[in-house]
Amino acid sequence: MTDVLRRGRASLTGGFLVQGVAFALLVTRIPAIQDRYGVSDALLPAFLAAVPILAGVGSVTTERLVKRVRPSRLLRWSQPVVLLSLLGVGAGDRMVELAVSLAAFGLAVGVLDASMNMLGVSLQRSYGRSIMLSFHAAYSLGGIVGASLAWAGAHWHLALWVSYLPVVLVLLPAVLVGSRWYVDDDRGAVTVVAEQAGEGQTLVFKLLLPLCLVMTVAYIGDSTVSNWSAKYLQDVLGSSEQMATVPYNVYMVTTLLGRAIGDLGVRRFGAVAVVRGGALVAAGGFAVVAAAPGAWVGMLGFTLLGLGLCVLVPQTFAAAGRLFPGASDAAVARLNVFNYVGFLIGSPLVGALGDLWSYRGAMLVPMVLVLVTLVYARSFAAQPDRYGGGHERPRTADVGRGSNGL
DSSP states (O other): OOHHHHHHHHHHHHHHHHHHHHHHHHHTTHHHHHHHHTOOTTTHHHHHHHHHHHHHHHHHHHHHHTTTSOHHHHHHHHHHHHHHHHHHHHHOOSHHHHHHHHHHHHHHHHHHHHHHHHHHHHHHHHHTSOOHHHHHHHHHHHHHHHHHHHHHHHHTTOOHHHHHHHHHHHHHHHHHHHGGGOOOOOHHHHHHHHHHHTOOHHHHHHHHHHHHHHHHHHHHHHHHHHHHHHHIIIIISOOOHHHHTHHHHHHHHHHHHHHHHHHHHHHHHOHHHHHHHHHHHHHHHHHHHHHOSSHHHHHHHHHHHHHHHTTHHHHHHHHHHHHOTTSHHHHHHHHHHHHHHHHHHHHHHHHHHHHHTOHHHHHHHHHHHHHHHHHTGGGGSOOOOTTSSSSOOOOGGGTTOOGGGO
């Protein structure tokens, strides 16, 4: 294992952590953003939906850009845009300024998410063992840090720009310096393998569909927790307002713990077993939440959800890289779009079912959906490589090349 790969892994881990901080700072201060700009309750859903829609556009654009530009370059410049647009959200005064900042944030997040996971997939291939969950563990840690900073800002009644400015001033130079050590996949090898395999984009997408479904289901579950856990605990299970804020924090902590040890599970038992186990634990978590007689049992359910759902997204990206070693960048970018599809579906779906039926019943729907993952778990198995062997050929051309060797 070379120092180049170690530095590449460390710098990419830092990139995931920074993204977790930035995203948490945005979503946890939505009420403050709404108050600052005077966004009505009727208009707020449109603003919130615009971010994942534009992120999907950014991810699709990335699929095309990586044919000419290395993912490391896209990540190097999209992450500063995310941080600066976050600061723009906090510093603006007019509705049009909010719209522009959120649009920039959404587009840049799509590019960032896709390119970041592309680099993670290629680094895992170079390492020859599962490390993808560790990157997403850093994202979860960043989310906890960002949510804590947001709580501090709200507690001290700080203006949004006062909360955001110190964070951007610290993180912006850090990501610019850290981006020097990103490690790219070998572009020449990718082109040769893709040409030898004769893969067309239609064939890639057909084979990718099971993973796209799993990605959608995982984010339906995640958005259910992030958007409805507090309301569910308070309105359905009768908790206090203070206690209602706890489930999401517990969910984030258990997500971090699950991802921190998840790579060990993949190495020991294989990705298929880990994904099946995660799906069963997540389904059990939704069942406990739906049947909970009180707040503490509901908390147990949300804890199980964090432990179960946390493995699905990283392993889905990793599986896409194994399925298409000659076109992993395109596969990851296209798969990443379904991250936002799940986010857009999850919250309105649970809300509509809760209003029409009951919120307890609504929790059973993501439970059933996450069980669909069991049907497609075989898609996460290690794939024979395109050279005819039982394992992927190491990308030795990558080992000595950092992103600054363009």
